[in-house]
Amino acid sequence: MAQTVAADTFLFPTSFAQRRLWFLSQLEPGSPFYNMPLAVSLLGTLDRAALGRALDELVARHEALRTTFRLVDGDPMQVVNPSEGIWLPEVDLADLPGDERDAEVRRLVDEEARRPFDMAADPPLRARLLRLGTQERVLVLVVHHIVSDGWSMSVLFRELGALYRAFAAGEPSPLAPLPVQYADFTVWQRDRLQGETLERQLAYWKTRLSGAPAVLELPADRPRTAARSFRGAKESALFPLRLLNDLRAVGQREGATLFMTLLAGFQTLLGRYTGREDIVVGSPIAGRTRPELEGLIGFFVNSLAMRTDLSGDLSFRQLLRRVRETTLGAFAHQELPFERLVEELGPERLQDRNPVFQVMFTLQNTPRAALELPGLALHHVPTDTGTAKFDLTLYTQEQANGLGVTVEYSTDLFEASTIVRLIGHLETLLEAIVADPDRQIHALPLAGPAERHQLLDEWNATRAEYPREATIQELFERQAARTPGGTAVVHGRETLTYRELNRRANRLARRLRRSGVGPDVRVGIALERSPNLVAGVLAVLKAGGAYVPLDPSYPPDRLAFMLADAEIGVLVTQTRLLGTFPVGKTEVICVDREQDRAEIAGESDEDPEPGAGPLHLAYVIYTSGSTGQPKGVAVPHRSVIRLVCNTDYVRLTPAEVVVQVSNASFDAATFELWGALLHGAGLVIIDRDVTLSPPDFAAALRDHQITAMFLTTALFNEVAGSAPDAFATLRHLLVGGEVADPRRMRGLLKGKPPERLLNVYGPTETTTFASWHLVSDVPEDSTGIPIGRPVANTQLWVVDRRLEVVPVGVTGELFIGGPGV
Incomplete structure (x- = not known):
């Protein structure tokens, strides 16, 4: 040829x-x-x-x-x-x-x-x-x-x-x-790989890889780019000789080689990192199937796709038997070139990843010949091409003093610290395997004692004193007594002092009590943004009840469901909105209707006797729910107080001016209302049409000298893009509700930022915020903003599907605990 x-x-x-x-x-x-x-x-x-x-x-x-x-x-x-x-x-x-x-x-x-x-x-x-x-x-x-x-x-x-x-x-x-x-080998290879030999090899691999996942997505520090740069680096470690010998012994008891034992351990690690049970890893094989090829220099090595099923609550010993079977089958069908297999499988060709597998494993268990030149002492000089062919490759080598481990990785995806941590998790996992190979693989630890202590204790050491036995209305009444003449609420030309707000709320609270409102009784609140809205929710709490914000823009069937589901017996609203609600037998109090106004005005403006305790409900807010059906989230007083009192993410004082931007039916209003009113700060209500006009919104922030504000991510992005100077006078800007855009935050930090820019996170069920991150720098290559650490008196854990805490860098679900839940 x-x-x-x-x-x-x-x-x-x-x-x-x-x-x-x-x-x-x-x-x-x-x-x-x-x-x-x-x-x-x-x-x-x-x-x-x-x-x-x-x-x-x-x-x-x-x-x-x-x-x-x-x-x-x-x-x-x-x-x-x-x-x-x-x-x-x-x-x-x-x-x-x-x-x-x-x-x-x-x-x-x-x-x-x-x-x-x-x-x-x-x-x-x-x-x-x-x-x-x-x-x-x-x-x-x-x-x-x-x-x-x-x-x-x-x-x-x-x-x-x-x-x-x-x-x-x-x-x-x-x-x-x-x-x-x-x-000669290339000619022989082409002659041999045809007919029955080729079909037999192809049939094995097509069956073996049928339905295999196309991608193994390891948790990465950065998302994939459209095309790989192949830039890479390496991190190395030496595992103890004792561990190497113990791994050999574990394998020998199952008739498995060290290669099989390490592959099973590595695939266990990958399964734990990704949360997947179908793991495909590539591994090279020498490819010199004839003795006359052993002395040649040439490209003989072939890549084998090692697919392992981790499902079924396996012990490591059981998994090792599976891997042994997989390996022997692969070795028996090693002649099919990987390149021919790819052609046959026809996977989608993507420039951002390798086909079939993206992770490689290799064991160097035969001593590589050393270069020896007589009369010269030779010493290896490290070399580095600065490249990586795969997302991640684990090289292992039997050495006289232990097991050498090197991980070559794509620097497009991973930081060096991530790979160092992965190597540590691998060592901890292998130590656990040799200690008890009959333990289920999902229960084998990845984190050592120090890291586990950090995950469970150090990072969740958030305990702080706060008035846990108080209620919202008690704290407000104390504040009103301290600063009666201080500005409490501003809306347009209307201003209420703390004394005026307290008295207005007291009169409505007494009227609500005459309607049977008491502890855990839900009261609907359907009022436009105004001082009456603030007085209304405060009055419900003073009466001992729990307020349920109702947005009149919701569809009638949704409002009807919420009224029925929350068992609302009393609705506080205004005459303009009366036709919006299918009230049925619900008692309606219109704060601007003449008869209701007269009844309310006739009530005493003294603080009513306490009607609820810290564990009674403060409010119920409805979210869309995962099925589309509205879901009521019931929050007690203690959770709200944990959010705003003696916390760590923000310290509000009477000198602050907090703006209410959020709709009352959105849980961010909890921070706005009570963050201001329980600390003697002023609360400025800005109408929705103003917030939707970035120039007008920026002017309103300046005119009212706003110092603290929460914005949804979407609104922040819009204002930061259209009026980047809008936040310059703020001391505290909190952003949350959606994934933060690093480009917008980076741009703000480079321009005229607030004193403190925070990315906050928390489902409604955790009372507005569960975590926070102070954004002080956003590198140019950042693709995300961290959600940060738990707020005071909150605990965060990332756990797997068996509720085991996972180490840093491992995929899991976020569990949130503490009095905010």
Whole structure:
């Protein structure tokens, strides 16, 4: 199948693996992610001529090392060129000062490791010497993966050492001629993988991967970009020798190899991180199924898709048996090139991820041949191409002093701290496995004692004293007694002092009591934004009842459901809205109807006797509910007081001016009303049409000298985009209700921000806010804003579906506890 294109130059088809790698490299021209670099420090007297001759002989001996690639009729072909030796340039750094020289070595090594190959023109092996002194050099070798693999590097080291030793001694090459070349393998592979052999291999893998998930989405620090950059980095650790030996023993008891045991452990970790039970991980296999291939340099390695089912409350021992079966089946069908499998499966080709699997696992359990050159002491010099071929690759290696672990990861997705934490979780998991392999895999810990203490205790140490035995109306009455003449509510031209608001609420409260309102009795409140609305909700609390805000803009059937579901016996409203509500037998009090006004005015304006305690209901707010049916959330006094009194996310004082922007039926109004009125601050009510006009809204904030405000994320984005200076006079700006837009927050911080910008989070069931984050800086590459830490007297835990607390970086659901719930 060879074609002669010139004297001593031949064309051969590529192997399946080479073909796929060639096409991938065309998608990222100029990328070094398929470079395989090696750098070693040489101490002693180097025979440079012998080294150059040894490299030349290697290239002459292995056709793969003098192969370039050419596109012929749309297909890549191997071009085996005549042997012309290898250029070995030397860079002299001997005259540089020590520190400067070391930095230059590091730079040049990385530069060489990251310099791309032109596969159509460049030989796939290049070399470079860095001279540091008469007795010290650094040798840098870089080979392209399209003609090499891990096994090949061992062959290269072994033969380079043998050739150098012979040539330095004036002897001929001691190496026997090779029986075959890599091009012979490509021809043999294509001849073999057809007919019944191909169909048998394909049938196995198609069955094995039927219905497999296309993507394993690990929790990442950043979302995927439309196309991968292949930028990567590595983090490493050494697990104890004792753990390595214990893992071997666990496997041996089940007839499993260390590879199988580590793969089962790694897939357990991935399952716990993602919350998934169907895990597909890639793993390389040498691919040298014939003995004559063992001494060749070439790209033989194949990738196997290891799919494991973690479902069924398995113990680790049971899982290991599954993984053993999976591994043996994969090894028995290893001849099908991964590239051919991808073609057959035909997955959607996406530039942001690898097909079939995005995570790799490998165990180096055979000692890689070390480069040995007589008369020289050799030391490995770290190299880094700065790339990652997959989202994440776990490399493990049996060493004399333990289990070496290296994780190569995409820096598009992960921070270094995330990977360091993952390695720690893997070690904790493996320790738990060897301690009790019969324990269910979902119960095996990932977090060590220190991290677990941090998750459960340190991060939830939010206890703070607050008036837990008081009620909202008691605290308001105390404040009214302290600052009776202070401004309580402002709306347009109407202003109420604390004394006036208290007296107005007292009269309505006494009228409500005559209608039977008492502890936990729900009272509907349907009033426009006004001082009457504030007095109305306060009056309900003073009567001992719980207010239920009703938005007249809701559809009639929704309002009817809420009236019936909350068992509202009394509705406080105004005449203009009377026709909105299907009141039925509900008693209606119109605060602006002459008869009702007269009855209310005839009541005493003294504080009524307390009618409710801290655990009685303060309000019921209806949310849309997960099914679309409105759902009433009932909140007691203690929860509200925990929200606004002696908390940590904001400290309100009588000097504050708080704005009410929220509709009363939205739970943010809880913060606005009681945050202001329980601290002696002023509450300014701004009409809805003003809030929807960013310039008018900004003017209103300035005119009223607003210092504290909550805005929904959507309204914040609109105002920040249209009137970015609107918040400049604020001391506290709280934003929440939806996912925060980092671009908007970054822009505000760069312009005229408030003193404090907070991203707050909390379902209605947790009384408005459960967590908060002070936004002081938003980096340019940020794709989200944290929801932060729990507010005072609140606990947050992320748990799995079995309600076990998960470590940082692991997928789970947020559980919220404390008196706000």
